[in-house]
Amino acid sequence: MQWESIPTKSGQEKVVADKINAGITAPKGFKAAGIHCGIKKSRKDLALIVSEYPATAAAVFTLNKVQAAPVLVCKKHLSESSFFKAIIVNSGNANACTGEQGYVDAFTMAAETASVLGAETEQIFVSSTGVIGETLPMEKIVNGIHKVVQHVDEGEYQSAAEAIMTTDTFSKSYDVTFSINGFEVNIGGIAKGSGMIHPNMATMLGFVTTDAAIEKNVFQKMLKDTVDKTFNRITVDGDTSTNDMVIALANGASGVSVEPNTSAYEVFEEQLYSILKKLAIDIVKDGEGATKLIEITVEGAQTDDDAVKAARTVSLSPLVKTAIHGEDANWGRLLAAVGYSGIEFDPDKFEIEINGTPILKQNYQVTLPIAEANKTLKPKEIKIVLKLNSGSGSATYWTCDFSEEYVKINGSYRT
Amino acid sequence: MQWESIPTKSGQEKVVADKINAGITAPKGFKAAGIHCGIKKSRKDLALIVSEYPATAAAVFTLNKVQAAPVLVCKKHLSESSFFKAIIVNSGNANACTGEQGYVDAFTMAAETASVLGAETEQIFVSSTGVIGETLPMEKIVNGIHKVVQHVDEGEYQSAAEAIMTTDTFSKSYDVTFSINGFEVNIGGIAKGSGMIHPNMATMLGFVTTDAAIEKNVFQKMLKDTVDKTFNRITVDGDTSTNDMVIALANGASGVSVEPNTSAYEVFEEQLYSILKKLAIDIVKDGEGATKLIEITVEGAQTDDDAVKAARTVSLSPLVKTAIHGEDANWGRLLAAVGYSGIEFDPDKFEIEINGTPILKQNYQVTLPIAEANKTLKPKEIKIVLKLNSGSGSATYWTCDFSEEYVKINGSYRT
Numbered sequence: 001m002q003w004e005s006i007p008t009k010s011g012q013e014k015v016v017a018d019k020i021n022a023g024i025t026a027p028k029g030f031k032a033a034g035i036h037c038g039i040k041k042s043r044k045d046l047a048l049i050v051s052e053y054p055a056t057a058a059a060v061f062t063l064n065k066v067q068a069a070p071v072l073v074c075k076k077h078l079s080e081s082s083f084f085k086a087i088i089v090n091s092g093n094a095n096a097c098t099g100e101q102g103y104v105d106a107f108t109m110a111a112e113t114a115s116v117l118g119a120e121t122e123q124i125f126v127s128s129t130g131v132i133g134e135t136l137p138m139e140k141i142v143n144g145i146h147k148v149v150q151h152v153d154e155g156e157y158q159s160a161a162e163a164i165m166t167t168d169t170f171s172k173s174y175d176v177t178f179s180i181n182g183f184e185v186n187i188g189g190i191a192k193g194s195g196m197i198h199p200n201m202a203t204m205l206g207f208v209t210t211d212a213a214i215e216k217n218v219f220q221k222m223l224k225d226t227v228d229k230t231f232n233r234i235t236v237d238g239d240t241s242t243n244d245m246v247i248a249l250a251n252g253a254s255g256v257s258v259e260p261n262t263s264a265y266e267v268f269e270e271q272l273y274s275i276l277k278k279l280a281i282d283i284v285k286d287g288e289g290a291t292k293l294i295e296i297t298v299e300g301a302q303t304d305d306d307a308v309k310a311a312r313t314v315s316l317s318p319l320v321k322t323a324i325h326g327e328d329a330n331w332g333r334l335l336a337a338v339g340y341s342g343i344e345f346d347p348d349k350f351e352i353e354i355n356g357t358p359i360l361k362q363n364y365q366v367t368l369p370i371a372e373a374n375k376t377l378k379p380k381e382i383k384i385v386l387k388l389n390s391g392s393g394s395a396t397y398w399t400c401d402f403s404e405e406y407v408k409i410n411g412s413y414r415t
Numbered sequence: 416m417q418w419e420s421i422p423t424k425s426g427q428e429k430v431v432a433d434k435i436n437a438g439i440t441a442p443k444g445f446k447a448a449g450i451h452c453g454i455k456k457s458r459k460d461l462a463l464i465v466s467e468y469p470a471t472a473a474a475v476f477t478l479n480k481v482q483a484a485p486v487l488v489c490k491k492h493l494s495e496s497s498f499f500k501a502i503i504v505n506s507g508n509a510n511a512c513t514g515e516q517g518y519v520d521a522f523t524m525a526a527e528t529a530s531v532l533g534a535e536t537e538q539i540f541v542s543s544t545g546v547i548g549e550t551l552p553m554e555k556i557v558n559g560i561h562k563v564v565q566h567v568d569e570g571e572y573q574s575a576a577e578a579i580m581t582t583d584t585f586s587k588s589y590d591v592t593f594s595i596n597g598f599e600v601n602i603g604g605i606a607k608g609s610g611m612i613h614p615n616m617a618t619m620l621g622f623v624t625t626d627a628a629i630e631k632n633v634f635q636k637m638l639k640d641t642v643d644k645t646f647n648r649i650t651v652d653g654d655t656s657t658n659d660m661v662i663a664l665a666n667g668a669s670g671v672s673v674e675p676n677t678s679a680y681e682v683f684e685e686q687l688y689s690i691l692k693k694l695a696i697d698i699v700k701d702g703e704g705a706t707k708l709i710e711i712t713v714e715g716a717q718t719d720d721d722a723v724k725a726a727r728t729v730s731l732s733p734l735v736k737t738a739i740h741g742e743d744a745n746w747g748r749l750l751a752a753v754g755y756s757g758i759e760f761d762p763d764k765f766e767i768e769i770n771g772t773p774i775l776k777q778n779y780q781v782t783l784p785i786a787e788a789n790k791t792l793k794p795k796e797i798k799i800v801l802k803l804n805s806g807s808g809s810a811t812y813w814t815c816d817f818s819e820e821y822v823k824i825n826g827s828y829r830t
Contacts, residue, residue: 066754066762097747097779099763132747133779242751318733332547335512336657339481347481348514364512364548404819 023157026175027186027211029053029253033151034163037144039092039130039137044163046144047089049207050117050152054083055249056216057125058223062244068096069106070126071245077110077122082216085119087207087247088126089164090141091192094203095128096242098135105136112142116149125247129166129192129203132242161190164205168194172282174275180264183256185212187271191279194286206231206246206279212268213252218260222269223248230276233311233397234284246276284398289405293398294324295383298338301393306343311397313341314386321402324382329373331360338386351387355379362389438572441590442601442626444468444668448566449578452559454507454545454552459578461559462504464622465532465567469498470666471631472540473638477659483511484521485541486660492525492537497631500534502622502662504542504579505556506607509618511547511657520551527557531564540662544581544607544618547657576605579620583609587697589690595679598671600627602686606694609701621646621661621694627683628667633675637684638663645691648726648812649699661691699813704820708813709739710798713753716808721758726812728756729801736817739797744788746775753801766802770794777804 025032029052037046059078061071077084088109095102110124117124128136151159161171175188193204214222227246258268285293296315301307314320317337323330331352339347352360354376358367366373376382440447444467452461474493476486492499503524510517525539532539543551566574576586590603608619629637642661673683700708711730716722729735732752738745746767754762767775769791773782781788791797 064751064754065758065760066750097750097762099778132751133781240755242747242754332512332657335481336479336547339479339657340655343480345480347512363514366548 022175022188023161023173024049024175024188024190024207024209025154025157026177026188027209027251027253029211029251030188030209030249031152031154031156032160033148033153033156034159034161035144035148035151037090037147038140039090043165044159045090045092046141046148047160047163048086048113048145048148048152049160049209049249050086051084051209051249051251053251053253054085055251056082056214056219057084057247057249058216058219059125059245059247060224060227062240062242064240064242064244066097066242068094068128068243069098069102070095070128071243072103073106073110074125074127074245074247077125081120081122083123084125084249085117085123086113086125087249088113088124088145089205089207090128090130090136091164091166092130093128093134093136094130094132094243095136096132098133101135105138108138109141109145112145116146127205127243127245127247129164129205129243157188157190164190164192166192166194166203167288168192168286170286172279172286174278176271176275178267178271180212180256180258180267183254185254185256185268186210187275189275189279191283193283194288203241203243204231204283205244206276208246208248208272208275210248210250211252211254212250213257214250214268218258219248219250222265222272226269226273226276229273230280233395234280234399281398284400287400289403290400291380291403292324292401293381294321294400295381295396295398297383297385297394297396298388299385299394300388300390301395302344302391303393304395305393307393307395309343310338310341310386310388311395313337315397315399318402321399324377325401325403327374327377329354329359329370329377331366334384334386338388345388345390349389351389353385353387355383437590437603438576438588439464439590439603439605439622439624440569440572441592441603442624442666442668444626444666445603445624446567446569446571447575448563448568448571449574449576450559450563450566452505452562453555454505458580459574460505460507461556461563462575462578463501463528463560463563463567464575464624464664465501466499466624466664466666468666468668469500470664471497471629471634472499472662472664473631473634474540474660474662475639475642477655477657479655479657479659481512481657483509483543483658484513484517485510485543486658487518488521488525489540489542489660489662492540496535496537498538499540499664500532500538501528502540502542502664503528503560504620504622505545505551506579506581507545508543508549508551509545509547509658510543510551513548513550516550520553523553524556524560527560531561542620542658542660542662544579544620544658572603572605579605579607581607581609581618582703583607583701585701587694587701589693591686591690593682593686595627595671595673595682598669600669600671600683601625602690604690604694606698608698609703618656618658619646619698620659621691623661623663623687623690625663625665626667626669627665628672629665629683633673634663634665637680637687641684641688641691644688645695648810649695649814696813699815702815704818705815706795706818707739707816708796709736709815710796710811710813712798712800712809712811713803714800714809715803715805716810717759717806718808719810720808722808722810724758725753725756725801725803726810728752730812730814733817736814739792740816740818742789742792744769744774744785744792746781749799749801753803760803760805764804766804768800768802770798
């Protein structure tokens with residue numbers, strides 16, 4: 001993967017993915033647009049993604065007990081319809097903790113979108129992100145829906161990616177073209193999110209399009225499995241915001257169908273994984289105040305589940321994240337974090353590699369003077385491999401370092 | 416409780432408890448001392464606490480899978496002896512991740528202390544805190560043991576409290592005198608610890624003395640119960656450092672015995688709770704970069720266990736802690752944190768009080784303009800009550816706010 005450096009608001013350098021981008025309209029039969037409808041002061045705040053053809057859908061939603069109105073409406077529609085037409089998304093207001101009125105408003109967004117597109121209300125997904133506890137400015141949104149419909153186009157993938165942003169410092173958009181049985185298939189995706197310590201507490205949204213044909217239940221299983229290995233690897237199961245969702249639409253416009261237990265399924269799932277992984281890593285990179293992308297791989301755990309637990313605990317440890325920010329190769333913090341992750345392992349066998357350089361070998365053998373070890377943390381991308389030498393379980397998480405900037409941003413979100 | 420403000424290293428104000436202090440030597444028959452033996456550059460780094468009379472003991476240890484050598488030695492001695500003589504503690508080096516040599520060194524510390532006090536090795540507890548992964552400078556420590564023994568005195572409680580400090584910005588020491596059946600009983604305690612997000616990842620040590628007589632198993636149960644409601648309410652079960660321990664000695668010098676299922680037991684337990692709670696709150700106040708003490712009480716949960724889960728999740732939320740630091744009464748973050756704590760509750764019934772002022776009533780009714788609500792977060796002590804209105808379960812946690820200072824301190828711990 002190629003990275004480039006862009007300046008952040010505070011003037012610090014920040015790593016950002018080099019994007020390929022035809023984005024969410026790369027798959028045949030999809031159009032999109034993003035406009036400013038007036039929820040935010042001047043930035044884009046309303047996005048529409050439309051499929052020309054009836055699309056099957058798959059979706060995963062927040063596990064938070066507090067679920068925003070659009071989440072409830074999407075779940076209802078997902079269960080009621082077999083095919084779907086569009087996703088309408090606003091940013092700047094989450095329509096969360098808004099009671100009965102919030103539910104009515106989310107329903108109205110779907111109904112209005114359905115009406116202008118000539119579809120059924122149940123064929124529309126609704127998504128919101130932004131401030132919690134305030135009702136939506138519905139007049140602006142309804143006017144916006146009538147306006148955004150006029151802008152939807154195959155060339156408008158970028159404006160849609162921008163219109164779903166909140167505290168994001170860059171838009172996240174990828175697509176991939178590949179071949180199944182000699183036919184061209186496309187997947188596109190956009191996402192928003194920039195939370196840091198618990199990345200998905202700041203709402204994370206992901207929208208995926210494909211021109212393959214996939215049966216709803218098959219698609220649902222594949223999306224869930226893939227999200228578990230990507231978006232859920234930058235986060236903690238259960239630690240979700242009120243609005244998180246990932247929605248995927250498959251309209252069959254490529255003429256290619258993906259059936260379970262076929263090589264087509266494997267190929268498609270691998271490409272879906274690559275798109276979701278890139279979007280997930282972009283969310284980590286956009287971590288509030290983040291200056292380094294950190295990949296934590298745990299190898300040699302007794303089971304994959306143990307590896308997931310250990311990698312997750314390490315990637316959430318503020319002491320690890322601040323040490324890496326300070327370029328301090330503090331192996332004791334890495335070991336202690338695995339130690340309290342709740343898994344069984346033998347600390348005497350613990351080994352650490354940072355960006356390919358062994359830092360610690362078994363029996364606490366430090367391989368480098370500390371000044372040399374610290375140099376392995378200089379780059380903007382840090383790959384840490386923790387070898388437990390206790391089995392064959394492995395897992396990878398992505399996180400970012402923890403800077404003074406994070407505290408500043410989150411202490412004054414609304415001011 | 417009375418608080419005073421002292422300047423921190425960075426010049427920010429910081430709340431600190433007003434101490435009563437005769438500390439750990441308030442109970443009859445206890446002496447102590449703290450000296451500089453040469454592990455640290457110039458600050459005190461070796462403490463000794465001695466009982467004139469044979470003392471029973473109770474102890475709780477870290478749940479981390481990586482356990483430092485002194486933890487292993489203490490566990491062994493606790494199981495092997497009925498009565499105990501002393502606790503020897505060094506700071507500046509944790510003797511953790513030091514393999515076989517570490518175990519030998521911890522044993523030598525106990526044996527040397529036993530030798531100069533005329534006791535058995537198994538009657539000595541050993542404790543260490545500081546840098547991980549380096550072996551102890553044993554010559555300095557052995558010389559120090561011979562020296563500190565000459566300083567032990569009833570008046571040296573404060574030097575002992577200071578000698579166990581690492582990143583602590585103030586020493587933590589309390590005592591209480593009370594009456595059981597007309598006789599005077601004393602409890603004293605000292606502690607060290609100043610971690611913040613996961614407070615006990617930075618090692619937490621606590622040492623308690625009393626002149627009551629309490630049978631070992633009875634004392635063990637009481638200490639465990641009390642730690643669960645104090646030190647474990649500023650932390651996460653299982654998220655412990657390699658060296659955490661709380662050790663309590665009871666030497667019977669008051670002539671008063673504490674038997675289970677008596678009013679004496681209740682009185683004693685309540686006083687033990689008060690001491691441990693004060694020490695625990697001091698550790699929170701000394702949180703790295705902390706500027707506010709935050710008490711999180713959850714009321715009206717379905718069970719006490721649910722209340723503990725919710726209070727713990729809220730008190731660990733970086734988004735909550737940064738909002739309070741920024742004096743932003745962001746009720747959405749409080750509600751979202753309860754929402755992902757894993758408990759069952761009805762978000763519509765959620766209510767918030769900050770320092771006695773209602774901020775949010777049921778059905779998301781905001782009671783104050785945001786500027787007014789933010790004012791409730793001005794004080795240095797913040798008491799937040801979260802009312803779930805779903806049952807009678809309740810629990811209290813203590814935490815602190817999350818400042819830029821924290822990141823600075825933890826990014827350069829060793830530099």
